[in-house]
Amino acid sequence: MAKRNNNEAVQEKLKLVPAQPGCYIYKDEHGSVLYVGKAILLRNRVRSYFQSSAKHGPRIDRLVRKVCDIEWIVVDTEIEALVLECNLIKQHRPPFNVRMRDDKSYPYITVTDEKFPRVMFTRRVRKDKAKYFGPYPSAYAVRDTLQLLHKTFPLIPCGKSWTGEPVQRPCLYYHLGRCLGPCAGLSDRAEYGKILDKVERFLGGKEEMMVEDLKKEMEAAAEELDFEKAAKIRDQLNAIQTVLSRQKVLNNDQIDQDVIAVVKDDRGAAIQMLYIRGGKLIGQRQFVLDGASEAQPSEAVGEFVKQYYADSPDVPREILLPMEIEERGIVQTWLRQRKGSAVTVEVPQTGEKARLVDMAAANAEQALAQFAQELEQKEVWAEEAMGQLQDSLGLDMPPIRIEGYDISNIQGTAPVGSMVVTENGEAAKDEYRRFKIRYHPESPNDFAMMHEVLTRRLKAYVDGDEKFQKLPDLIMVDGGKGQLAAALKARDDLGLTVPMVGLAKRHELIYVPVEPAGELLSDIREMEAALAAPPPADTPYSYDRPAPKTYGFREVELPLTSPGLMLLRKLRDEAHRFALTYHRKLRDKKFGGSSLDEIPGVGPRRKRLLLRTFGSVEGIRRATADELAAVPTMTKALAVKVKDFLAEL
Template sequence: MRDTVNSRISLDLKALPAGPGVYLYRDAAGRVIYVGKAASLRNRVRSYFLPGSQHPPKIRSMIEKISDLEVIVTDTEVEALILEQNLIKEHRPRYNAYLKDDKSYPYIKVTLGEDFPRVMLTRRHVKDGSRYFGPYTRAGAVHETLSLLRKIFPFRTCKQKEPPLRERPCLNYHIKRCSGPCCGLVDREKYRAVINEVILFLEGRQEDLIRNLAARMEEAAANLEFEKAARLRDQLQAVREVVEKQKIISGGFEDQDVAAVAREGDEAWVAVFFIRGGKLIGREQFVLKGTEGLSGADVIAAFIKQYYTGAEFVPAEILLPEEAGEEKAVIEKWLSEKRGARVLLKVPRRGEKKKLVDLAAKNALLALEQARLEEAARRDDEAEALAGLARELGLEGPPGRVECYDVSNTQGAYSVASMVVFEEGRPAAGQYRRFKIRTVEGPNDFASIQEVLRRRFARAREERELLAAGRIGSRQAKFHRLPDLVIVDGGKGQLSAARQAMRELGFSHIPAFGLAKEEELLFAESRPEPIALPADSPALRLVQCLRDEAHRFALAYHRNLRGKAGLRSLLDEVEGIGEVRRRALLKAFGSVAEIEKATPEQLAAVKGMNKKAARAVYEFFHGQGGK
């Protein structure tokens, strides 16, 4: 820890409020490096800077980097907890523990805001009146569940918010996989009854579902509706088959989640069992990053806060291997408010519940060991790929840093390029760069590649000179690191343009190759014949990954620019929508097409929008205000 605290922090410490809230630490570059919550901001924040305080190495490292402090006062500690989790998800601070890949976890979404709701996979959890189930860690598990649901329940799978009007129903109706709302073959009330059964299934309340189906089957039979009774019988049998496969965990009918942790280095693997009505209905495994130096209680607390922030359902009990530390009481209060009934965090010492926690711990350890094996295999494959690439291309050694470039445009419009970076054989996404083509008119890939390589290496030369003179630090430099290998997407023409730019700037010593799009042949200036990497070799797979990633990154930027231009030209015509709201809409929905699909409620929920502006946008796209 530093002997002194900078004067700005000292002033902030003197003015700290005594009540609950959230605090953010920033480094010299203004980046948020830690987010925390406290029942007393004054006591908690000052504890970091007390003379003689003994902190773990990770905390000492963080304190040395703190350059600025921000506090946000809340009314209650529960509000502080919720805000803390939202800020961690937004900023991904270096010194916080956070769920790996939590931004892309899939959910099952039931669109209850629609007259004829859909059931689908989504990766966006928004407050739009829908029911969400999850999060899941594997999209495959979601697809399997959706496939099973479609076999049991006849709900629509068309993508429109309202079923398109048809004269004749689609194939799904004829094979009993849809009830035909598009043709008026089912009314809203009966369709909703099907959706309610889907929700019962997803909630794990299969026994309630079985009773409902059995009662409806008997009623249909009594009314001599034998075809309907037969269909309900088939549904009933399918649900019973699912229930029979579920392991009975408890003789009672508790709703419980069971979580346990296995740790290694800076990561923790968390296994979670989901028990509904005394039956194990599912399990998931999560990875929590940034856990080095944290106590077991802190890891447990971090996982619970982050997982249940995104979870739709909270059970009455959460069984754990150890207490959640000093945060237990506020976490229980928060979860109870979220559930609408009392929630307890329990650490069982004996009996069936202890066995469940032990079983979850074994699963967490198994996940950790599996991850070790996969990582070892991945490293072997990457090493073989780099060695093979060096061998086939005649490089001096395995290329530790490879850069791949691609250009994307539409008939020369919105022309952009990407630079993707792989280090030691795997993507280094934080070092990807994108370029807007400035000097080229029309569709000219050769000139575009030359411009991009010229800009990239001109920046490299400039930054390396500034670094050598001590005028900038390495954190300010974005292009100073040089590649061991350059690959441009294209043939001899693109390669020649790239090499010319590199020669002009004094970087001709860096090996560069062109990659033909279809044949997957590599071209070098010094070789008359192209190089074909061995089929199915790790080296070829690496080159394909580089090319695909460069193409994806360039195309995403191109579509982003094209979408912004389209949004601007369309929304300029909408009264009350200026530049700020235009940008907010694009950030929230991503494209004009998604804005067009949005409901007035979804539009009004966007930051900076109100009901009047939302209605204007909605009516513009739906024929009452323009288009």
């Protein structure tokens, strides 16, 4: 029997829930989302959780006791509710929902939506008009496929976007017959479209149809005595048939299928998907589900199907499930609307389709075992790393949460700071923060910049900012004594006691602050007492204010392969990457956007041609005036003007 929720606010909200389709959101006392669900009739579904006679499992019982507020969103249809539920789960990632977790970024091949589409490698599926094929099991598989496509078909090899207008002379690939030359205005869109059609059929698993078409083209070319064209088509056929010989044929129906299986135990749940296109197995993918240890397998499968296909660029003709799910009918209707044609979601019991589900289940079992083993190894390594840092740095407790900081700038230009976080040895990317340096925009003073970043971060904690509400067990700054001293000054100004260390790249030494002892301490005690009180809240920021305390530093040298040092090095490298990425973004925005736009006579087309020719503003700056003048639409006088303008930046 469920334990009744006695929260008065919840009981009042239950009286107001409408009898309409929609989504409901349960929140805790802090306003955090606990659970998101959907219903045809919100009133009936929501009230069923809180009836004293309801029989729930332990997970739902805990949920009901924690609920302190209820919100709902009304929609018109159950399909709209299903889509909204998927989006809300993705946005809030509630702890009581079964959530799809994919630790890997799988590669795809995309055909862009342009006048002359490019066929490219990508790891990000965008909601645009481009076509996506995959996912592929590895980046090597994608690059191998792209290499075959570029050798077989005259696609754009340079990766640049062209409109078909003549903007430059054709390159060597055109003369070798490996490109149709859209950059020189030599390509016919209709001819290029026929090539893209063959490529898409190949990527979509329709190779046999393409092979038959190529054979007819080869025979026609031979009959017309165009043996050079026939030989080229023959080479294409040989390359494609080599790929076909590697693919495993699972059925002769040539139907596109996704086969889903689940394996669940007290460690959690793992989903295995097999991708079958045109009757051939072209790839597989594993997922681990969060929050599924206490959920029923059917619930885990149902939640996975909704969350996966909400973002999947491809919906096959058939989806095979290992068991019945509660909303199979509505899911099938939703997928048909997404695909725009027939989709069948079924649970096979016997025959070839059931065999496919069993094969996927066997792979899921292996995936779950491998995940559990990797998780155990990570936990052991993290415990060893944190324990080593506690002992070597003299910390009171293992540093569960460590924050790393770095500064990135070029001679004071576009200075930024980064904050990255690890918790239990794993990157907590949701906690990453970045800072645009405010007070030293032109001064290349890394110490002052580090002081500002730590001041802003720690002051945000003191002020109760939700984005900085957690205080770390250890702060690591990228640098030596100077950067660490600046960070310590920021901490002491605010009256905090967070442990801090610096990690110098040279010799990988860890610098640990040490307060002077004995006579030296007594000599500076009076000064510290005068400066120990934090400055008033309305005091303007200043790096020139004297430091509240004086420190010495001891050096800690750990073996390069030790877990503790490896954890700090990993954190430092991530802080450097995160800061550099933000710095480049600001720098490119400053120089790649506004600087060229400000040059009189350089409009959108000239800017596009300059960047396409030289790659970046820096490349334009390095080019000579004669090289700039050689770009189509440019003149010698304008080239000199561009050189002079960029030289002043």
